[in-house]
Amino acid sequence: MSAVRKSRKAKKDLVVGLGATGLSIARYLHRSGLDATFVDSREEPPGIDELNKVWPDADVSLGDMQLPGNTDRIIVSPGIADSDPLLKKARKANIEIVSDIELFAREANAPFVAITGSNGKSTVTTLLYHMGRAAGQETLAGGNLGEPALDLLDHDTPDLYVLELSSFQLQRTESLPAAVAVLLNVSPDHLDWHASEKEYQQSKYRIFREADAAVINRADTRAAKETKNMDNVVSFGMDQPEDGQYGIRSEDGTDYLVRGNTMLIATSDMEMYGLHNQANALAALAAGELLGFDMAAMLQVLDEFPGLPHRMQFVTRKGAVDFINDSKATNIAAAVASIESVNGMVVLIAGGEGKGGDFTELATALENKLRAAVLIGTDAAAIASALDTVMPVYFAQDMEDAVLQAAAFAETEDTVLLAPACASFDQFDNYAARGDAFRTVVEALPR
Numbered sequence: 001m002s003a004v005r006k007s008r009k010a011k012k013d014l015v016v017g018l019g020a021t022g023l024s025i026a027r028y029l030h031r032s033g034l035d036a037t038f039v040d041s042r043e044e045p046p047g048i049d050e051l052n053k054v055w056p057d058a059d060v061s062l063g064d065m066q067l068p069g070n071t072d073r074i075i076v077s078p079g080i081a082d083s084d085p086l087l088k089k090a091r092k093a094n095i096e097i098v099s100d101i102e103l104f105a106r107e108a109n110a111p112f113v114a115i116t117g118s119n120g121k122s123t124v125t126t127l128l129y130h131m132g133r134a135a136g137q138e139t140l141a142g143g144n145l146g147e148p149a150l151d152l153l154d155h156d157t158p159d160l161y162v163l164e165l166s167s168f169q170l171q172r173t174e175s176l177p178a179a180v181a182v183l184l185n186v187s188p189d190h191l192d193w194h195a196s197e198k199e200y201q202q203s204k205y206r207i208f209r210e211a212d213a214a215v216i217n218r219a220d221t222r223a224a225k226e227t228k229n230m231d232n233v234v235s236f237g238m239d240q241p242e243d244g245q246y247g248i249r250s251e252d253g254t255d256y257l258v259r260g261n262t263m264l265i266a267t268s269d270m271e272m273y274g275l276h277n278q279a280n281a282l283a284a285l286a287a288g289e290l291l292g293f294d295m296a297a298m299l300q301v302l303d304e305f306p307g308l309p310h311r312m313q314f315v316t317r318k319g320a321v322d323f324i325n326d327s328k329a330t331n332i333a334a335a336v337a338s339i340e341s342v343n344g345m346v347v348l349i350a351g352g353e354g355k356g357g358d359f360t361e362l363a364t365a366l367e368n369k370l371r372a373a374v375l376i377g378t379d380a381a382a383i384a385s386a387l388d389t390v391m392p393v394y395f396a397q398d399m400e401d402a403v404l405q406a407a408a409f410a411e412t413e414d415t416v417l418l419a420p421a422c423a424s425f426d427q428f429d430n431y432a433a434r435g436d437a438f439r440t441v442v443e444a445l446p447r
Helices: 020-031 048-054 085-092 100-107 121-134 167-171 197-208 221-226 275-290 295-304 332-340 360-366 380-387 399-409 431-443
Strands: 012-016 036-040 059-062 071-076 096-098 112-116 139-143 160-164 180-183 213-217 232-236 246-251 254-259 262-266 313-318 321-325 346-350 370-375 393-395 415-418
Touching: 012 020, 020 036, 020 048, 020 100, 048 059, 071 085, 085 096, 100 167, 112 121, 112 197, 121 139, 121 160, 121 275, 121 295, 167 197, 180 197, 180 275, 197 221, 213 221, 213 275, 232 246, 232 275, 246 275, 254 275, 262 295, 275 295, 275 332, 313 431, 321 431, 332 346, 332 360, 346 360, 346 399, 360 380, 370 380, 370 399, 380 393, 399 415, 399 431, 415 431
Parallel strands: 012 036, 012 071, 036 059, 071 096, 112 160, 112 180, 139 160, 180 213, 213 232, 321 415, 346 370, 346 415, 370 393
Antiparallel strands: 246 254, 254 262, 313 321
16 A cells, blocks of 8 residues: 655655654654655555654555656665665756755764764763763763654754664764764674675774864774874773773783773673673773863763663673673674673573674684573574584574573573674564563562
8 A cells, every 4th residue: 555645846855764763853854844745665664653643644555666857866774774775766867865964964063072882872862961061061962873864953952962862873874073983893784784894893893083182093094094094093902002092901810991001980880781781881982082071070870771671781680690682782793792791601592683604603602611502583593503513503483481591501600691783673572571571570580
């Protein structure tokens, strides 16, 4: 079925997708006095009722998406892949295709920080938001996390915007003059959306192109090359840093976050759990320095911020076993980081939709560390094949079965870790629902 309410010959924008981003685009265009057509491949997209409220007389086509002849430019939601037939047709017709982030960058009247990475970007975005506020800056955060970027423009102009950006958004953004660009890490992900791993990587590194300053991971040699002509670059890493850079230093058996030789905070005093959250904290401190934030205010945030839900979130300790929810580990690199952040033996719960990843990296991370693996979802067998030489693997029908098995396999001082290395959509609405299911079952376990 295709439902078309209204048609005009005048040139107008075409908005593709009626999810959260599509609705934010509709609100932006409507308050800007611009005209648009809205299309979605779904017969009943989740945003249609809200669109009717925002724009009662909107020109909408649902079902089979076609390219109207009067299209001036296309504004695409991030979930729509470049391989979509409508977008292919538009490129042949030389029609401009942009992201909501491109529109934001053209309109924003305050400086913004752009943060991306295969893993950790939501945590760093949230940390920097709290650090800005603690330092007395009126700060707004959004983008790929929380409030869509264009909705941020409907607030009073702040001192600073903090944007989490996905590879999808970056690929369709031509100009991104960030005050500070932060790239945390790059590992294979979203290969079901991008045409190739190379394309995915290029989308991440383009974050530096128009930026005034940059934060880079010292382990990423390409990031160093991409920023070699920039005047203000600060690095972070899990090693002892040079002067003016951020890293880790051990003294008397205690690890500290440091800037050069200056010790800032003991990792044991941080509320967040895990080694990769130490790296996230270092990246946030580096960005905060470039923005002129007070160091004491930033360290106070690290002392108090517990981390985001479903990201190495401590659930409980039962029977001398810790239960950790890292449902947000939706790719292999994130799961590896989770595993490496745990001291001692691990009972791993993993599985779901693998997005084309190679699970052999999990086996390397789990060597001499895996008590048992309990696998769920579509790609459970593929993970089992990769782990078969590491330790025994078991299969579970659902999350309740997985948690019960994992609890039975765990021994004293082990950690039961939910780090799926996969997307959740084969069994759950999203990673949060998967994490909630894990927590519910864990909390019901006997002590």
